[in-house]
Amino acid sequence: MKFERKDILGIKDLSVDEINFILETAESFLEISTRTIKKVPTLRGKTVINLFYEASTRTRTSFEIAGKRLSADTINISSSTSSVVKGETLIDTARNLEAMNPDVIVIRHSAAGAPHLLASLVKQSIINAGDGAHEHPTQALLDMMTIKERKGSIDGLKVAIIGDIEHSRVARSNIYGLTKMGASVVVAGPATMLPRDIEKMGVQVHSRLEDAIAGADVIMMLRIQLERQKQNIFPSLREYAQHFCLNRHNVKLAKKDVIVMHPGPINRGVEISPDIADDPSCSVILDQVNKGVAVRMALLYLLTGGSE
Amino acid sequence: MSDQKNKKTVMDKEGIERCLTRIAYEILEKNKGMENLVLVGIRTGGVFLAQRLQKKMSDIEQGKIPLGILDVTLYRDDITASKKKPCLGETKINFSLDGKIVILVDDVLFTGRTIRAAMDALIDFGRPKMIQLAVLIDRGHRELPIRADFVGKNLPSSLWEAVRVDLVEKSGVDEVVIEEGP
Numbered sequence: 030m031k032f033e034r035k036d037i038l039g040i041k042d043l044s045v046d047e048i049n050f051i052l053e054t055a056e057s058f059l060e061i062s063t064r065t066i067k068k069v070p071t072l073r074g075k076t077v078i079n080l081f082y083e084a085s086t087r088t089r090t091s092f093e094i095a096g097k098r099l100s101a102d103t104i105n106i107s108s109s110t111s112s113v114v115k116g117e118t119l120i121d122t123a124r125n126l127e128a129m130n131p132d133v134i135v136i137r138h139s140a141a142g143a144p145h146l147l148a149s150l151v152k153q154s155i156i157n158a159g160d161g162a163h164e165h166p167t168q169a170l171l172d173m174m175t176i177k178e179r180k181g182s183i184d185g186l187k188v189a190i191i192g193d194i195e196h197s198r199v200a201r202s203n204i205y206g207l208t209k210m211g212a213s214v215v216v217a218g219p220a221t222m223l224p225r226d227i228e229k230m231g232v233q234v235h236s237r238l239e240d241a242i243a244g245a246d247v248i249m250m251l252r253i254q255l256e257r258q259k260q261n262i263f264p265s266l267r268e269y270a271q272h273f274c275l276n277r278h279n280v281k282l283a284k285k286d287v288i289v290m291h292p293g294p295i296n297r298g299v300e301i302s303p304d305i306a307d308d309p310s311c312s313v314i315l316d317q318v319n320k321g322v323a324v325r326m327a328l329l330y331l332l333t334g335g336s337e
Numbered sequence: 338m339s340d341q342k343n344k345k346t347v348m349d350k351e352g353i354e355r356c357l358t359r360i361a362y363e364i365l366e367k368n369k370g371m372e373n374l375v376l377v378g379i380r381t382g383g384v385f386l387a388q389r390l391q392k393k394m395s396d397i398e399q400g401k402i403p404l405g406i407l408d409v410t411l412y413r414d415d416i417t418a419s420k421k422k423p424c425l426g427e428t429k430i431n432f433s434l435d436g437k438i439v440i441l442v443d444d445v446l447f448t449g450r451t452i453r454a455a456m457d458a459l460i461d462f463g464r465p466k467m468i469q470l471a472v473l474i475d476r477g478h479r480e481l482p483i484r485a486d487f488v489g490k491n492l493p494s495s496l497w498e499a500v501r502v503d504l505v506e507k508s509g510v511d512e513v514v515i516e517e518g519p
Contacts, residue, residue: 032422057408057425066461069411099411330411331422 032331036148036155039164040205048206052174055320055327061098062322072101075333076131080122081158082108082138087293087318088158088167092135095325101132101333119143120150127151132333136160154332162196167328168292169202171321173210175313176247178320179288184211189241189283190232191273192251192300193222193262199292200251204230217241218251218273221262238273245283249290250275250301266299276302280311288313347492348513353473353504356489357386360471361393363487368438371398373466375437377405379455380426382444385506386473390442405430407441412454434463440487444502446472449483474513476500 030050040048061069077096081089089105096103108114112122119138126134133154136144141161148155159165176183188207194200194216207214208231216227217235227234235241242248253269263269275289289301289311297303306312348356368374371394378387384406395401408426410416441455456468471487476494490513494500497518505511 054425057427060428061411064462069461070457071411071416330425 034332036144036157037166037328037332038144038148038155038157040166040169040202040209041164043166043206043209045209048170048173048210051170051324051327051331052177054331055170055174055323058323058326058330059320061326062319067098068100069098070100071330072096072099072132072333075099075101075133076129077101077103077133077135077329078126078131079103079105079158080126080134080136081106082113082119082136082143083159085137085158087321088137091318091321092156092158092325095322095329098322099326099329101329104131119146123147123151127153133329156328156332159198161198162201163198164202164205165198165292166202167321167324168199169206170328171317171324172199172203172249172290172292173206174320174324175290175317176288178316179313180246183207186212186246187244188212188214188247188249189245190214190216190249190251191238191241191275192218193253194218194227194251195222195224196254197251200249201230203249204232208232212247215241215245219263219269238275239279239282242275242279242287243282245287247288247290248275248280248283249292252292252294253296253299255296266296270299274298274300274302275305277304280305287311290314290317293318343517345515346512347515348474348490350511353489353511353513356473357389358393360487360489361390361397364390364440364469364471365394365397367469367486371400371402373436373438374440375403375405375432375434376440376442377407377430377455377459379441379443379451380406380408381507382502382504383407383442385504386444386471387440387442388506390440390471403432405432407455407458409451409454409458412458414450414454428458430462434459434465436464436466438467438469439465440469440471442471444473444504445500446470446475446483446485446488447478447500449479449481452483453481473502474500 030046079089079092093103131153135156135158137158138160141163143160144155144157157166190200204214215233217238291314295306376387376391378384387404391402391404406429408428410423410425469486472485473489474492475485475488476492499516501514503510503512
């Protein structure tokens with residue numbers, strides 16, 4: 030198949046064929062990270078700018094490593110140390126970066142749609158590394174890659190996504206992707222954390238964790254965004270944990286061979302108990318991180334190219 | 338314009354088998370046995386040929402030579418020039434190349450650019466003592482100073498022609514054909 034996109038902005042726009050093609054390409058990149066010399070010359074002379082307006086450890090490091098293992102030059106900009114603090118607008122920053130002729134700009138921004146705005150303004154390829162509560166396509170791709178590897182296929186699986194769905198771009202991208210790939214997705218969380226009309230995205234909604242994870246092949250726990258407690262979305266961490274923390278007891282309701290995922294960073298004892306997060310027989314959390322590098326290598330490889 | 342391409346079979350199943358048998362003997366003769374030898378097939382045609390050579394060599398002498406698979410796409414010199422990216426295959430070399438004699442196997446030797454990329458890739462996996470090249474067909478038109486150590490058949494061809502090696506594992510039939518150009 031031909032992959033002819035300029036940008037990766039969201040899972041919503043991708044076809045099943047495109048998702049499969051990206052995942053297959055990413056599988057070939059896994060091996061490079063296991064070599065003694067973890068580098069191939071493919072993107073020699075290409076420049077990748079990581080433009081991060083929000084905090085990040087995993088995603089930013091993962092993109093940087095992905096670029097470097099392909100021999101691209103990677104540059105990281107975080108808003109706190111850039112001209113953003115002097116009041117420069119996103120559009121002006123983008124135009125200035127464009128003038129330096131990079132090949133790919135990876136952007137994370139707290140405003141939904143920021144990557145789309147950038148993509149319409151500059152000629153470089155844009156990769157969305159998370160925009161507000163909208164989408165986080167590379168996370169969904171690495172999640173799907175992890176599921177595919179563990180379960181053979183995504184089609185027909187029951188996937189439970191638990192926690193703050195409303196504010197989660199990870200949940201949104203995964204719902205788009207997993208339903209496209211044929212999984213049945215159920216979500217559960219406190220009522221204040223479930224977006225209105227979430228059913229329209231093709232998912233089943235439960236108010237109890239136990240109902241959602243019953244018989245699940247995959248459980249995806251979301252991070253409770255502690256900064257939101259101030260907005261009175263939930264009364265206390267302890268109460269949240271009592272109802273929505275995945276632990277050794279309630280995980281038994283899922284299938285015996287269930288895999289437990291978490292996009293990180295983990296709040297131990299809040300949404301997931303440490304014994305589950307660290308249990309190698311079900312937790313694939315670090316495997317997700319490992320797949321992340323391969324997925325991002327695949328995207329950089331597929332997006333960069335000449336003018337023809 | 339006609340869809341019917343002028344096609345000529347230049348080697349059949351028996352021809353390919355005999356070539357590979359001879360190459361297997363030549364490799365063993367030149368290296369005085371199988372000690373320190375490893376085979377690396379270049380995706381995709383070279384992999385099947387390497388597998389056949391591996392079997393033939395174990396039939397001739399005791400033991401089995403390690404076999405690796407190499408996809409050279411990421412090392413090609415034209416990769417960033419084209420927007421259309423070729424599908425990537427998996428590279429699988431589960432053994433150390435340090436101090437080994439690597440027999441690199443491909444189906445057709447043409448410009449030499451694939452072999453250049455393959456050698457760069459091999460060096461990233463270690464420091465082989467020596468790299469030798471075995472190909473089923475050498476069709477000429479080299480653009481780099483590269484030659485094969487073991488050749489099944491020299492096939493002088495014009496640049497307008499396409500040389501295709503069909504193997505049972507991939508195409509269901511063993512034959513080498515020359516077609517009129519693209």
